[in-house]
Amino acid sequence: MGLSEFIVLNVDRIVDEWEQFAETITPAAETMNSVALRDHAREILLAASRDMNTAQTASEQQAKGPETSPALDEAAASHGELRHTVGFDLVQMTSEFRHLRACVIRLWVASIDAPALSHMQDMIRFNEAIDQALAESTAAYAEQVNRSRDIFLAILGHDLRAPLQAVSMSSEMLERKTRLDPVAQPYLLAIKNGARHMGAMVNDLLEFVRSRLGTSLPIEPRAMDLGQACQAALDEACAGQPDCAPTLQVEGDVQGHWDPRRLGQLLQNLIGNALQHGARRGKVTLHLSGDSEAVTLRVHNVGMPIAEDAIGTLFDPLVRSPSEDLSQPGTSTSLGLGLFIIKEVVDAHGGRIDVTSTEAEGTTFTVVLPKNA
Missing domain, CATH: 1.10.490.10 (Globins)
Incomplete structure (x- = not known):
């Protein structure tokens, strides 16, 4: 048989x-x-x-x-x-x-x-x-x-928001309502910066989980000026860092329809990445240019180049550069999610992102966004 x-x-x-x-x-x-x-x-x-x-x-x-x-x-x-x-x-x-x-x-x-x-x-x-x-x-x-x-991480990220918000609001109220002596001021500033960086990490974690549980990153486009958004992101990234001095160059019409909150995430992560790898070794430069169809953003820093074999996985989640120094103040996330979130935001807006990195020329992230996402 x-x-x-x-x-x-x-x-x-x-x-x-x-x-x-x-x-x-x-x-x-x-x-x-x-x-x-x-x-x-x-x-x-x-x-x-x-x-x-x-x-x-x-x-x-x-x-x-x-x-x-x-x-x-x-x-x-x-x-x-x-x-x-x-x-x-x-x-x-x-x-x-x-x-x-x-x-x-x-x-x-x-x-x-x-x-x-x-x-x-x-x-x-x-x-x-x-x-x-x-x-x-x-x-x-x-x-x-x-x-x-992923569901566990989503619950964890969501539950962390409440205590982080309490720390952030308490530090703000302490700064406004209490007269602190000069010795205590740096400690309060450290608390505020720590809460801000932890908030960025939680947001990145939630976006990562949302992208895995869903299909694509949801966006709500509306009219905005990308030049103003870049300047606001620079001001926030450099808050409390006296040595932080990146430059912004704007050419042409840089207005379009994008999701302001998502673009804020993209800019904070790009700028944080550049400050982390370039602030101690040379200047960080943002160059923004626009034409009738799209706006191009280039974020450049000098320093140790990205290894050629690492560029292919650079935007993968939970991957960090071997040269990453988490002690640097510009770090936006220690989870290896920052560049992944950037790619998700760019994809959601129908744009593209590229990176070049050499020892002689430094590292440049180039983002091209259609004006009508």
Whole structure:
């Protein structure tokens, strides 16, 4: 008897053994009933059997991957999601497939009187199907893990806003209502700057999570002057830093329709990045130019160049430059999210961003934004 036929005829017996094994996976299995323990085992087995009966050339076998067996993929993915929901860890979930594979082959081999060459081919096809199901379950499980992590980070970022706001408002009221001696003033300034930087980190974290849980960064464009926004961002970035002296050059018409809050994030992160890597080594320059269609912003600083092999991942989340000095006052975030947020804002406005970095010329970030986002 071929293996695919054996699976169909003995599917209930095999699933019974699956359930018996799943019962041993504690503590998650302690609160699960028979239906939950058996989950998609029957569907996975029957889909694997159908897959084994499908004609397959050598080239198709080599190229086999996701979406070649939709029913098998769907059942396996659902199994991975549900196992995550009930509290199985990844090792426990994958052990179910190991047991399933061993159970089927053990029972089938015991039923064979005389092994034949076709039986070897059946076993190969069965292993392919189980490996594909395992891959789909693992991918679905990992996606659920990522989503749970993102939701946790979103809750954490949201909950941090209240105490940060309390620190910020208290420091403002203390400055307005109390006459502090000169010795205490620097401490108050440090509290205000620390709260501001922590607020920027929380905002970046929330934008990162929002982009992962959603599709794209939402924007609300309205008429604004990018030159004024740049100057305001410079003033804020340099507040409390007497040595901070970046220059702003504006040419042409730099008015357009963009989201002021998102552009503020972009500017703060770009300027913070330039100050962090360039303030101690030379000047930071912002050059803004506009024509009838778009506005181009160039932010330049000198200092250690970005490694060529790092430029490709520069805008990836949670990636920081090896040369990053977090003690520098211009740092807007220590999470490695600043440049990621910049790219998200640029993409949401239909623009583009490029970076060049050499030891001789310094580092320049170039942002081009259409005037009507």
